[in-house]
Amino acid sequence: MSAGLRLSGSSSTPVYQQIVQQVRFLVEAGELRQGERLPSARQLADNLGVNRNTVAKAYALLRDRGVIETRGAAGTVVTAAADLSLASVRDRASELLAEPVRAAVALGLSPDDVGQLALHLAGQHHAGHPAVVFAECNDERATSFAKDISERLHLDVEPSLITELDDKAADCDLLVTTFFHLAEVRRWARGRSVETVAVVVTPHLQTLMTIASLPAGARVGVRYTTEHQNDQVRDWLADAGSAEVVVVPRDGAVPADLDLLVVPHEHPELGDDAAPATRVVPFGGELDDASVRTLEEVLADIRRRA
Incomplete structure (x- = not known):
């Protein structure tokens, strides 16, 4: 499968999201069939030259979306079947892209260059959906606040324990926490290209x-x-x-x-x-309304910079 994946280090799309998108494409295009076994997270990470935790995060999202599942000794297998209606849409998109791709190759770009450029442009198109993680010391609170922000700002926010940031936040665009944990989260983020912001939690x-x-x-x-x-x-x-x-x-x-x-x-x-x-x-x-508005402004700024 790794031969069908092309990752771009210059793309604004996090690496784990690139893996998710491309695996779903391979499934929807029928190139990965239902029941087909995938390489382990470690094997795929070695083949792609990325951190194993990055692949593990991508696999976790694919499992959550019903695309793959882990079956003990049988390993990780594809559970979703190709969507024929989506396949027809992809055929039409292929027709639309054929001429621009030929023109780019005629200018001297290699197939890999064209692929990376297309991936970067697609990432810019989807930059309205930054990867956001909410970190807390308590799993229930992290899940509750992540859900609240997701519903109020209409985006997917992944919850994470502070002890799990290496696994869950390494590729995110924005890391959110409470003021009590802000210093700890910023220490973790130091040296990484991850923006951090704190929100105020008020009692009921x-x-x-x-x-x-x-x-x-x-x-x-x-x-x-x-x-x-x-x-x-x-x-x-x-x-x-x-x-x-x-x-x-x-x-x-x-x-x-x-x-x-x-x-x-x-x-x-x-x-x-x-x-x-x-x-x-x-x-x-509960999350303070002013904090949520501030968070919305930070997300808007991230989208503008993407």
């Missing part, structure tokens, strides 16, 4: 109003999956009213005298062992 207003309405002396527990989240939510809630706010370790017992136990909305089961008299309230942060 309804939960803050609930805390503010509690009488003086009320006890509120905070139980999250990470120490950072526990501390952040504790500070938010402590500023919201006069209640005493304490952190309840995930592996510890929930005090029976709590009036309220705050748990992450993505993990309501953390409140399952609370006392019957303790009210359990799911809570989470």
